[in-house]
Amino acid sequence: MDVQGKRHIPLSPAQAWEALNSPAMLRACIPGCESIEQSAPGRFEVVQQLEIAGHRTSFTSTLWLQDANPPHSYVLRFEGNGGSAGFGAGRALVALQPAGDGTSLQYQANAEVGGAIAQMGGALADQAVRGLIEDFFTRFERSARGELVLAPHGMAERLWEMMPPWAWALSTLVAVFILYWGLHGTW
Structure with a gap:
């Protein structure tokens, strides 16, 4: 499943890069994020509470950056495990380019899911994963615009x-x- 999009972020590319690598910003933007810890430079451990197709479950995930070219682009890899609910893995190519009074953030992501999530049916699983990816980038854009308050708590x-x-x-x-x-x- 592939998802791509483009957002205008009212920050410079350097500021957008910094925000995309900030645990506080990631916590505010990752859907259902309960906790996030930076385990190494460019590597994060995440716990999420998600509801997918009426099933609520806890996911533990690892996010890490590859091919980083600050402040222009990187590949974000992710692997998550939701126990009996299933698992997911994928990558997102994120590119930042100056655009007028801010930055053009372009992303192209693909993900695969397995286990109970995949058994919901391809279209429903794709819709759920697509929604999570779109939700992240919508929240990021809103946070950068000051419309979503960053909160280092629950x-x-x-x-x-x-x-x-x-x-x-x-x-x-x-x-x-x-x-x-x-x-x-x-x-």
Whole structure:
């Protein structure tokens, strides 16, 4: 399965390169990322919680850079294991080029899956993997634009930070009401 795309990133190629190699940025952008640790230069160990075709599972993955040409391009290789859910492996060629007031980020990725994920059917498995890849690059673009707050903590905190202002206000009002009612037993 192949996925390719192009994004305009409002950063210089050097800044985009730095962001693509930042554990905090990767954590914010990798779908379902629970943790990420840099085990060596250009090598990351990732734990993800994913739901694929209604099945929620934990994946442990390794990401590593090959053929790095800072700040222009690299090949990102990945291997992941979800236990009984299956496994995935692939690579993504990422190229960064100056473009006006930022950088043109182009990617071409391919991935293969096996185990229970592959048994869902080729089209459904491809759709799930394609969605994960597209989700990563969408989040990266949004983070670079300042639309997605980088959070060095868990999913609940990241969801809170992504909430629109009206949801913050509503949540705060509900919390105040619950606190007041709990202390006084009446409104």
